[in-house]
Amino acid sequence: MTKKTQLITLTGEELIRNPEDPCPTTAYLATLSESGARTQRTALNNLAYMFSDGKIEDATKFPWHNLRYEHSNSLPAHMLEIGYAKASVNKHLVALRRVLAEAYRLELFVDHNDYYRAVSVRSLRHESIPRGRKLEQSELDALVRACLAQTKNPALATRDATIISVLYATGMRRQELVTLNLADFDAREGKLRLTGKGSKQREVFISEDVVSAIEAWLVHRGRQLGPLFTRISKSGKVSIKRLSAQAIYLILQTRQKQAGIAPFSPHDIRRTTITDMLSADVDVLTVSAIAGHASADTTRRYDKRGDESKREAAQKIQSPFKGH
Template structure:
């Protein structure tokens, strides 16, 4: 348990009786998240913080979040910083602030107490950026690893085409329905992406060809666009999982001899390549489904060569 004063002990932070989920700030916050993966990640973060605050007596649903004050959140930040990496701490602090924001909206916490409680600084991170962009040769090697004619090869080519060509999140990919893809225009309709926002992205023609090959094998039945496939080639007509996408990407990287990368690196590659091609950042932002161009800029993984080419336009 955190080293708190007597008046801050766990009994003051326990919910004395259950409350409806519509009035529970943590439940309201978690329900606002788009993907099940995001919900699971943030729920675990809230559980960790609740246990730290109460010596293991509470979890996210039994802690009285509205009772938190600055003395709690400041002590919590300090304890988290000693135990977790900066990115993990900042993610949990973000969840904490969002839960307290819901408590304010539900009139469970005084505005002044709220403003003080959320006034905790994020942890400063090193300048090293996360993830990377894939090179054209790496993407070619990945596609070559899927050059066979088995159902798994055909499905994996379509999956890579969608992740690389559409720049979408893996959670968005597994949620795609067959009706969400328009072969004639290359449009992919993304339902309830991050922040539960819908958007439309467009696949290049080369990617559409690969998806169409999968559709010929998949058939016209309604349902998920992408299916899991057993090792023997049996297509399972159900939705893929995000973890399944991760394992496919890891397997293809190993087969292709490509340095390990994550499915999210396809998004970084997507944004970097479009920016390098001269597409304005607002358009890239809309395609990526980012709330702000500032977020899109963080996905830019173009190297020194791009900066060198840029200054060559200057005349003297």
């Protein structure tokens, strides 16, 4: 009989959190983007539920500073046993380490050794098939056509077509898109200034066609300072309020259905950009810089050229068996 792994949980008074203490959950989530905070809040709520044996569902009410090495070390095996994939376990471990780090910075740990031992649990080693898919050029064209077909609301049509064009032209993340301001657009030089992960800034160049698309949108938006991409009412009135990352998701989902193409995630456009650049023989270091990746290895993981390119590569080398 296989021995069942047991998660070591907090019990009794260990589960009591002083409401006057600063909250490490809130502190950690405040460092993340809107979409990142949404994902990690779910992970932290899951962890709070597991470590309290179902007694606490809200991570902000969980006493993270009471966790010790024996608790965190028992987590990976338990999560695997109840059906989590290794990648998901590792994401939860990242959330755990980060929230414990915030608890340590907030001086909630009485003994700093308890903190260092609790965060020392290692991530699981795994290799997974890359997620997501690459969009074909015909699909990108169909998306833009679906936008421009909305003639009753030309501002909305132009904005959405421009958003899709900018996402594909630059490979930027949707959070980077919604943080763009008008001042970040340099039409003369043909470039955009982005603020990426960790508040790191970079500049990406765009083609004349994309510059023209942004200029067409600005005819509707106007030239007042503020967010580059803004909200539009159903009546077609353009506001100066910033779009959210979730709004970009919903815009793309709507246009995907209108275009009649297979579902895709916003990040798949980023994957498509990176793949198409690599297919066009742009060197990986340049693509990595455009994408805002800290490592070229990360960029390579986005490559979705698939089996066809591998098959073609296999034909380009001479087999020593040939002629025998």
